[in-house]
Amino acid sequence: MELWYTHLMRETIDQDSLLVQGNRACALGALDAGVRFFAGYPITPSSEIMEVMARELPAVGGVFMQMEDEIASICACIGASLTGEISMTATSGPGFSLMQEAIGYAIMAEAPTVIVNVMRMGPSTGRPTTPSQGDVMQARWGTHGDHPAIVLAASNVADMYRLTIAAVRFAQRFRMPVIVLADEIVGHMRESFSPEIAGRYRLTSGDFDFTETYIHPEMVREVHPPHELGTLIHPHVTGLIHDETGFPTNDPKKSEQFLRELHDKVVHHRGELCLYDVKNVGKGRVAVVAYGSCARSARAALKLAEQEGIPVEVLHLYTLFPLPVEIIQELARRVEFILIPELNLGQYAREVRRLAENWTTVVSMGRIDGNLITPRDIVDRLAELVGKYESA
Amino acid sequence: MAEGESSVAEQEPSVAEPRTIDHYLHTDRFPHIWCPGCGLGTVTAAFLRAALELGLEKDRTVVVAGIGCSSRAVGYLDFGTVHSIHGRALAFATGIKMAHPEFTVIVLTGDGDGAAIGGNHLIHACRRNLDITTILFNNNTYGMTGGQASPQTGMGGYATTAPFGFDEPSFDLCRLAEAAGATYVARGTSYGVRQLQKLIRDGITHPGFSFIEAVTQCPTEYGKRNPPKGPVQMLENLKEKAISRKKAEGMTPEELEGRIVTGLLHRDESVPELTASYARMLERIRKSADE
Amino acid sequence: MSEAPAMTDGLLSSRPYVEVRFGGSGGQGVILMGVILAVAGTRDRRHVVQTQSYGPEARGGYSRSDVVLANAPIDYPQIQGLDLLVALSAEAARKYAGSLRRDGFFIFDSDEITSPPPMDANSYGIPFTRLAVETTGRTQTTNILALGAVAGLTGVVSVASLEKAVLSMVPKGTEEMNLNALRRGLALLPEEWKRPSI
Ligand SMILES: Cc1ncc(C[n+]2csc(CCOP(=O)(O)OP(=O)(O)O)c2C)c(N)n1
Ligand code: SF4
Secondary structure, three states: OOOOOHHHHOOOOEOOEOEEEHHHHHHHHHHHHOOOEEEEOOOOOOHHHHHHHHHHOHHHOOEEEEOOOHHHHHHHHHHHHHOOOOEEEEEOHHHHHHHHHHHHHHHHHOOOEEEEEEEOEOOOOOEOOOOOOOOHHHHHHOOOOOOOOOEEEOOOHHHHHHHHHHHHHHHHHHOOEEEEEEEHHHHHOEEEOOHHHHHHOOOEOOOOOOOHHHOOHHHOOOOOOOOOOOOOOOOEEEOOOEOOOOOEOOOHHHHHHHHHHHHHHHHOOHHHHOOEEEEOOOOOOEEEEEOOHHHHHHHHHHHHHHHOOOOEEEEEEOEEEOOOHHHHHHHHHHOOEEEEEEOOOOHHHHHHHHHHOOOOEEEEEEOOOOOOOOHHHHHHHHHHHHHHHHHO | OOOOOOOHHHHOOOOOOOOOHHHHEOHHHOOOOOOOOOOHHHHHHHHHHHHHHHOOOHHHEEEEEOOOOHHHHHHHEOOEEEEOOOOOHHHHHHHHHHHOOOOEEEEEEEHHHHHHHOHHHHHHHHHHOOOEEEEEEEOOEEOOOOOEEOOOOOOOOOEOOEOOOOOOOOOOHHHHHHHHOOOEEEEEEOOOHHHHHHHHHHHHHOOOOEEEEEEOOOOOOHHHHOOOOOHHHHHHHHHHHEEEHHHHHOOOHHHHOOOEEEEEEEEOOOOOOHHHHHHHHHHHHHHHHHO | OOOOOOOOOOOHHHOOEEEEEEEEEOOOOHHHHHHHHHHHHHHOOOEEEEEEOOHHHHHOOEEEEEEEEEOOOOOOOOOOOEEEEEEOOHHHHHHHHHHEEEEEEEEEEOOOOOOOOOOOOEEEEEOHHHHHHHHHOOHHHHHHHHHHHHHHHHOOOOHHHHHHHHHHHOOOOOHHHHHHHHHHHHOOOHHHHEEOOO
16 A cells, blocks of 8 residues: 555554545645645635644644735745745635736746645635636636646545645656645545545556655756755746846847746656546547546446446546647547536636547536536436437 | 755855955846936845844845845845745745744845735734844835835825825834834934944844835936935935934924934844744644653 | 455445435534444445535535445445435425435434425434433434434444444543443334334
């Protein structure tokens, strides 16, 4: 059970059986990944992450701070990160909006940190205790300017634990902020956490491993060496466009080169960053692409659809960005259409359509009433679409 | 200090010539962006002379700034420097100081950066009493963006966004800091550089949150719209308006109208410093876990 | 992984996928019932998901706690049809009875719910509050007594796991009292409380 580290193991209720709340699992994952600095501001439905950190971080000699707002929270995390500390914050929509400018700073200054956004219905205060996937595009494009993004999406309690670890590793290796998206359901539910779950919800990816040996920063193209304040390098860190010295430049060539390198370090490692799982690979007439809570509905729908004579392939994405271009395009070549159930009005479907429309039809299935999309909903929609395309 | 690293003092020959503030400057980054006659360089130099007096180590000192003409100072300083985002320098500094209490952490900010967009962080930083020294360059305007009104523009002052005269009162930033919990509060001007240097030096050695307001001139943007015109005249004006705290004590509010009260205004050593209290809490937790 | 403890004989224990809802009003300990059942189910080596009402829904007087127990990892986390509804308030009975499957179980507090909704499911009306006061002198043990009855009547989790779960979840110093309540609930005879189905 190598995935289970100390903090998680302490949760066992009976030998190796575990029942953990999603938000708690996220905090435990952070602790097991070595997060030793947390700054946050309370907000439903993410506060439990902060509360667990408040209790557990001091015990491992870490720093916990409740800041005056979410802007201060992420800025403190970046500050700590610049000294070499592994830092994290957690929030929900309104707080995530406040953090955007600083997220751009972390991208620009190549400061690793992790931001967990347990999504609620929005915009604005929305419905705080209601699940949603409305922040997908904000996670990708929330901060201004052309920039890369690494965004992961958790579908169950096991994901809250292991994707938080993955986020910490990615952040350190790629020296940038990594965003973990969860939703109210995943954050608040308690779920048994067994190796069987990890086996069923596989993270199919090149060579991702959860151990610290994964981080070998020299492998990723660096714009400049890692900042470490308080060392002999005594670097200058800035949000201005800068060159390899770390100091600002207005040189057009250097500016472009810098921004391209920021992008390339992510895009060139897409194979490594894109975590996903395919069910029924090559056996579906049609496909469902889903992430987060909706991926669970899609997996349940797979069984139901089979019983009803519709062979379906399910692509469950854990990494939303960078876009899993090759994975989606391969799938697009195999199926008659792709259905995308989401708790928003088709934010990710638009991305998938962009990638897949040369080969197949992409149909968005959005729900924004605060309820989950049920397996039945998905199967009914599939049947309807199969009928439609058959008669056409 | 980690093994293999050495302090600046060790690297330098022991019988070195007396250092100048160039020791702490990236002179290769000059010419700087400031206008001729601007007071920001004067205040920065006062800080650097205080740093020399104290022998601050480059690798153990982190200077954090926000955005603005004043905050650009960090681009020329040879410490660990962070040019952060507008208004948030204190939040960055809080993360740095909490993660590494052994660093000397200095924040450079402007009146817009520190008192408008960053006002909330300022009062909370004061309240926490972290051992950070904040130098707020007050030039009564938004210099960098072209002379818009700041909270410190003052009633009747002119700005590009107050073309008919500003009709909002200002903060008394030092009283604000004191009320919010800062344990060292002082004010100086770019005219009284010796005093300013001393106030900054004492602020850095003070174990707690230190707030130093440095009143300075922006001839280009503020001076263009408000009398007196010209850097020399503005400096003379600062000289005339400045009055020491001692002298001010015997004066009526009417007499003090328009004056700049300078010197150490508040000091309290009885309030626990945050990194120290946090370390004590960790110790308590460790002990109870051992039991 | 060690052997799962043997389950009590009962109808829900043999179902590979069981959906349970506890409903009541705030302060009745309904959320805790769900969590305890989830812990017990986990001890039984079942896969478990527990969700509950939060925020305004939970504060408006309602309280709801759902548990899915299954032999394989659970995909869809929410209730699709109830195998077991435990209602401690008339409001909860009215609101949720429609989700019960025909072969489900409906267990309610007959002190609180005097005119239960008619249904095909196996119905048991039990004066939980009164029994709790008789047994421990405390209304606060009603939820634990009801949990005992639920396990005894339906076998949804094993008795051994439930006892351990209760002991680990109730406030320190109340273990003895809660165990008494739990055992009283476990001892209830189905024949005595079963209602004719309509
Ligand atoms: C979020 C945000 N809003 C606005 C700006 C534009 N801006 C840059 S500097 C500045 C004002 C700086 O004023 P002050 O802190 O007084 O510094 P000075 O330039 O006068 O030294 C503003 C509004 C910004 N960089 N970021
Ligand atoms: S605009 Fe004003 S504050 Fe900025 S550099 Fe010029 S004189 Fe100084």
